[in-house]
Amino acid sequence: MEFAVVVRYTVRAGQESRVEAALKKMLEPSRAEPGNLDYQVLRDPQDPRVFVLFERYADESAFAAHRATAHFEKWLNSEVLPFLDERTPFFGVPLEG
Numbered sequence: 001m002e003f004a005v006v007v008r009y010t011v012r013a014g015q016e017s018r019v020e021a022a023l024k025k026m027l028e029p030s031r032a033e034p035g036n037l038d039y040q041v042l043r044d045p046q047d048p049r050v051f052v053l054f055e056r057y058a059d060e061s062a063f064a065a066h067r068a069t070a071h072f073e074k075w076l077n078s079e080v081l082p083f084l085d086e087r088t089p090f091f092g093v094p095l096e097g
């Protein structure tokens with residue numbers, strides 16, 4: 001069953017450019033993963049500290065595989081997560097019928 005992830009990040013003041021650059025590095029390799037259906041990074045035009053990731057995967061195991069990739073470790077774990085004030089994830093599956 002398809003699995004979706006929406007995560008809201010609030011970046012620590014002064015770290016916006018660093019996090020933006022790392023999130024851009026995540027786009028191409030994440031979209032190339034076999035189980036990835038969609039991978040979008042959005043930025044709040046009213047608050048440059050706020051980013052939202054919208055991700056869709058073929059199933060929950062494809063998301064788990066995404067979290068185990070080298071690019072996730074390099075860019076998310078090392079260059080994004082340490083520079084956040086807040087992280088709010090939502091995990092969901094589509095309603096059927």
